[in-house]
Amino acid sequence: MTLSAQHRMTVKPGIIARIRAAKSGPDLYEFIQAAVKLEHATIPPYLTAWFSLRRGTNLAAAEIVRSVVKQEMLHMTIAANLLNAIDGTPGINRPDFIPTYPGPLPMSVDDGMQVGLAPMSKALVENVFMRIELPEHPQDYKVLAQQAAADQYGTIGQFYDAIIAQIRSLGEAIFTGDPTRQVVDPVWFPADQLFPVTNVESAVAAIEIIKTQGEGTPADPLNPSGVPAHYYRFQEIIKGRRLVADPSTREGYSFSGALVPFDEKMVIPLQENSKLADYERSSLAYAGVRQANYTYTAMLNALHDTFDGHPDRLRTAIALMYELKLVVDEKVTNQQLDSGKFAAPSFEFTPEAATNPLLGRRSSVVVSA
């Protein structure tokens, strides 16, 4: 199937133009904050798909989704480092940081692609996940012809390109942020993927990591670690085989690697676009979804702390992600509903877990982006 240009995530008109018009570091804050929000926005849908895979089944697909989630967290962290580097303040711990599901992704045109929370399926992977990650120039490693780069629409790739260009143009002077706020943690992310952003060179390198891990490059679908970009990883599930270097093909790669079996019958049929209000108040499902929301909100708080001058708290945030998994697996997705479906986490902001409003330091959160 050929995916045309309309089926990709399309950035709202005007955003790229406004990036190009930025005259100072602060002029870029809202866009980089929007990038943090965008990188996070794919995490609940990907996590929901991961949680829908029963323990011990669909192992290859589970590993693919899990590794993409981990990289999205990395991308969030990189974007936050970039914002801190130019003395902006990432804002994570607010209700409006979480998109509404189903709904458009941050910065995306409203009548474009809608993303929701759903159990794993080939249709979900092909119609949603691959569209989210669709490269500017997707390479079609099969018989079909390559996509033309027709582009009156703004793509995420172009968004990041515009950021890079403007950073180069504005130069070293915008890097006025406190370097101790930069987040690095070699336990979770190797130093060549997560490193301090302190100048134009490191900023560009950091954004390139987001781009190549997400979409690869026209010439090479593999990122510097040799793992395919997200788009192609998801495509491995559709094609049923891993993407590997293949000198026998014109493109140099083909889906001729190890099997990636996917058995839809083994997927837990989760409640789609789950909301806490869907569940009966005295039920275990309700208690589980409520706790998952609380834990998830706590995780966002920990990430906020991490990006707000406490880089050592990244491991606390990751511990909370593990706790979220335990709560979801043991208290949520094992609860069958009257409909025959199973409860699913709803990723709703929980006021009880809210942290105190920021005092003093201004926040870079702006509603319009």
Next chain:
Amino acid sequence: MSYLNSVRLVFAGQFQADPSTVNNEVRHFDSEYFVPKYQDYGMDGGWWNPNGSGAFRLTQCSVRSVYYADGTSTDDPAKDPVVGMRVLDANSRSAGKIVDIDPQWQLASQIFGMQVRLARIDGDSAKTLLSGQYAAAPFRDLWFSRISGLSGDGAASAAFQSVLTDLDWAAEPPASRFLTELRDRIQEGKLSIRLVTYAYKDDHAQSGFTFGTVSGVIGPYRSGEPTSFVAGRRFAPQFGGASWNNITFLTGVLGDDKRLLLDLCNALPLEPRSKSSTESEYDPVPLGTLTVGSLLTPSSPEGAPAGLGSFQPIGEIPYQEPGFLLNAGGIAAFDLTRPMQANQGPNGFAPLAIVAGQPCGCPALIAIRETPDGLFTGAEPFVLRIDPHNKEPVTATTKLYATQYGQRVSFAELQVAQTGEMDGLGTGSVGVLLAPVPAAGIPMSALNFPASLAAGPDGTAVLQIQATPPNNPRGYVDGQLYNITYQQAGQARSAFGPFEVIAIHLRDAYPVPEKPIFTQYGNLYPIMSKRLVRLADPASVYEHRNLLTLAFSLDIDDPNYMPVTRDLSQGKQATILKWLAAIEQDTAFMALVSAALAAAPAAQGEAAATAAAQGDGEASEGGKTTFARALARSRAGV
């Protein structure tokens, strides 16, 4: 005194306790005989919560009322904005954990790594006014017969008392008389907190599974007081764990302000709610009019009549008022008049007693009374993990408090003793288990302490326990579990609750090869292996070595400390960390890793069938109940 003082807030709501119960059966610790069935539900398997995460949480808790220094109180948020605020736990780190010291002592569970917050919710945001870290302390006064009509852990109740430290106050709290009075009285930067937990649901098919009811009180901590119990006026059943009308141990305080405060929150029996009670599932059992007063005939036993001439009433306990447990925290307060004060110091004390009015004009009977001679002895810490990691003897200490009628007994003579060998502890599984049940409490020679010691002028004594490695007496379980009883000379054991002993886990000095450790943890804490890291799989251990290194090097009070059971000796911990740091040099292990990675992926259908087949097993009566029965059998020599 501590939370049991005039300035206090009462909160109530739900708690969640989600321990993994595979380790409730000591014989599951034997990796050699472990089978996968021990990770399933059922008393022939992993008991009632095999996939527990270990978490302990406060949820849906709100402040019901606040009490002021002058004895008045309010439950109206318009009068004090603290009323109606929420009491919550951590919102930017993992939840606290509930942990037993050892599978052969499950009656002194501790909460580690919990943070407690007082917060006001405003629409979709919240403001935390106050937060603190809950210091780990074991529950006390556990009893199993609280709720009539129920059995097992669902009928149980216990009190947790501790302090909140590292207090963090919001910069601009709202104007609140309570907060002002509280802040003025805090000493050493700590708050005193008491939780009573009951109505726990331990059936995984039941609504509310892993949740129960909590009634909490927070007050100022006062210097010099114990943090985990109230050294006050102790009421004890004459025999066993409860009185003739099913009231259990409780404590009161009569301060210089001549106000008597009795904490009955954990002590009164409950029954399923009456129609008039809208909130709680359970109400106090009607026991007739309950009156607290001075027993003028000090040797009158429980159950004896008490009336004019033998009993001077102080006040009626409003235990049947709606909300006594949840809105008033089960605390009854009385201001003593001068005639009442005459019998309560300083020239002499009459024992306190609670007297139950009888129908048909019959004389009131003593329901429960203060201990003989008003003697009470407490120990803190109550649970000790002792680690003679270098094979040298180490000294651990615990502090004993001697009181009489709530006054410290200067130079009291204290007696302490090991209980000695205890057989059959920590088991209860049905079905055939091949591993033997280890004997606890031996060798006695590993612990050395004086049989008696004298308190100082302040009525306290520090018991020094010299410990040497026990040399693996239990085989497949590390170290040894000991109990130490303590009392003032002449004090009867019946004045103490059945589990009111110092519990010690004495670790071994020599680490044994560590791969069995990971297998053992994987067996006992299945959620780990099922969801996160397959501890028995070399490839998984290798893949997650950074995560394991991090988790195994945390402080014991960190909620993410591994192992969650906190039973790892320092020697073993050091060995594990050293091994993880140099894992690639362990060629034998790395060969296993390569072999595991090269092996074909598991057949999907087979794994799915296993995953889907979580059979229900037979209904269990509860982990603590089962443990207590085994203990009772052990003490009876059966």
